Amino acid sequence: MCFLRSIYNFLFFSGLSLLSCTLYSQEGPYIFLLIGDGMDDSQIAIAEYYYEELGGLESFARMHDRSSAVIEGYDLGDGLRTYVSDSANTATTLASGVVTRRRMIGREPNNQDIESLLAIAKSHQLGTAIITTSSLTDATPAAFYAHAYHRDCEGPDYLRYELTETTQPCVNDSIARGGMGSIAEQAILYGPDLLLGGGMEFFDQQSETDPEISLIELAHQNDIDVISNLGAPGHAYSRVLGIFAEEHLPVTMTSDIYPPADFIRRQGGLNILPEVYSCIDNPQFMETPRLSEMTQYALDYLDQSQGFLMMIESASIDKQAHDRNACGSIGELGQLEETLALILDFASTHEQTYIIVTADHSHAAQVIPDIDSDAAFISPGQIARVRLPNDNLITINYATSDEPESEEHTGSMVPVFGYQIELPAMMRQRDIFPLLKEIIISHP
Numbered sequence: 337m338c339f340l341r342s343i344y345n346f347l348f349f350s351g352l353s354l355l356s357c358t359l360y361s362q363e364g365p366y367i368f369l370l371i372g373d374g375m376d377d378s379q380i381a382i383a384e385y386y387y388e389e390l391g392g393l394e395s396f397a398r399m400h401d402r403s404s405a406v407i408e409g410y411d412l413g414d415g416l417r418t419y420v421s422d423s424a425n426t427a428t429t430l431a432s433g434v435v436t437r438r439r440m441i442g443r444e445p446n447n448q449d450i451e452s453l454l455a456i457a458k459s460h461q462l463g464t465a466i467i468t469t470s471s472l473t474d475a476t477p478a479a480f481y482a483h484a485y486h487r488d489c490e491g492p493d494y495l496r497y498e499l500t501e502t503t504q505p506c507v508n509d510s511i512a513r514g515g516m517g518s519i520a521e522q523a524i525l526y527g528p529d530l531l532l533g534g535g536m537e538f539f540d541q542q543s544e545t546d547p548e549i550s551l552i553e554l555a556h557q558n559d560i561d562v563i564s565n566l567g568a569p570g571h572a573y574s575r576v577l578g579i580f581a582e583e584h585l586p587v588t589m590t591s592d593i594y595p596p597a598d599f600i601r602r603q604g605g606l607n608i609l610p611e612v613y614s615c616i617d618n619p620q621f622m623e624t625p626r627l628s629e630m631t632q633y634a635l636d637y638l639d640q641s642q643g644f645l646m647m648i649e650s651a652s653i654d655k656q657a658h659d660r661n662a663c664g665s666i667g668e669l670g671q672l673e674e675t676l677a678l679i680l681d682f683a684s685t686h687e688q689t690y691i692i693v694t695a696d697h698s699h700a701a702q703v704i705p706d707i708d709s710d711a712a713f714i715s716p717g718q719i720a721r722v723r724l725p726n727d728n729l730i731t732i733n734y735a736t737s738d739e740p741e742s743e744e745h746t747g748s749m750v751p752v753f754g755y756q757i758e759l760p761a762m763m764r765q766r767d768i769f770p771l772l773k774e775i776i777i778s779h780p
């Protein structure tokens with residue numbers, strides 16, 4: 337709360353109260369980077385259609401500015417330009433402004449560590465938080481606090497005896513060889529003030545720093561409070577690690593049939609279409625904290641006079657699109673909308689609030705016309721036929737892979753929404769980082 341503005345409002349509660357707090361106070365900045373993993377315009381449209389009767393994605397519509405960003409990246413093996421990226425290289429681009437190789441975390445293409453927004457925010461004494469619905473060691477959050485050759489090097493065991501072909505190069509990053517250790521170990525040693533998400537399976541492994549203790553015990557040794565449910569924030573420790581699931585957090589919504597998308601089959605000259613279904617609350621979600629609840633916890637926890645940087649990710653828009661579960665993606669986009677509404681409420685009383693909402697890469701889902709049973713031409717992909725709350729039907733096509741639960745990312749541009757951040761009509765993903773860095777370093 338801006339104390340000086342309160343006095344000013346008390347004295348002059350007329351129109352003069354609209355004068356900016358920035359004239360009187362050095363509070364903030366409050367920087368929010370919201371990432372919808374795999375949230376391209378097609379995913380946004382599907383969620384907007386679903387929630388249309390309930391007001392739609394109202395918070396997205398309240399953002400000040402809108403752009404589209406081109407995704408850039410290189411192949412991990414040969415280093416050549418690639419036009420379809422993954423969360424590791426794109427989150428690294430968002431976090432650090434470099435274009436790098438797929439699968440790499442916080443590294444330049446030559447495998448050198450690169451400074452992230454989180455490190456810059458810390459060096460400017462801002463509070464820091466990373467909040468995600470995935471494992472805390474997953475690629476997007478990891479790119480903001482860790483450095484690794486490969487995104488799969490999540491836990492210490494992956495750098496010791498559970499080596500695979502992809503994690504073998506991570507051995508060079510092990511603490512025993514003078515590296516910074518697994519991604520989970522780096523979360524403990526170098527992470528933000530607040531880490532909220534999933535991934536206990538990586539934190540209950542034995543530490544590289546001291547193989548006699550787990551990473552959870554290492555967290556306690558490093559003055560970190562480890563919590564498994566959201567209570568009132570306490571400050572008995574200097575940092576908080578909140579882990580609410582063994583793996584990724586369960587999604588809020590799912591389909592009431594399996595598989596949620598299927599091929600159209602030909603029989604006797606007719607098309608046999610997959611069944612129409614409705615979205616239901618996911619019974620596995622239960623007591624899982626919502627993304628907005630974790631964000632509220634962070635707002636309550638961080639010292640607002642200090643200013644802060646928060647990276648908030650709705651991770652499973654992507655993961656559910658890989659599984660062709662349209663309802664799963666819709667519900668997770670709904671979580672992002674709900675969280676953005678909360679942040680815009682915060683912004684209404686905190687003038688120094690700056691928000692970017694974007695995606696790391698695009699994904700497979702496309703809205704197509706529903707198909708007649710006697711249509712001569714049909715989609716070769718798998719389709720989901722979802723009944724919307726207004727009883728209309730939407731048909732979503734997935735056609736980038738014929739493997740079970742392995743739909744692919746795509747190379748479309750991703751949306752960028754700005755609040756108090758001016759955006760050009762079109763940009764490259766690497767251009768987002770300098771906008772946020774400038775806010776951090778220019779603030780007194």
Ligand SMILES: [Zn+2]
Binds near residue numbers: 374423654655658745
């Ligand atoms: Zn993905």
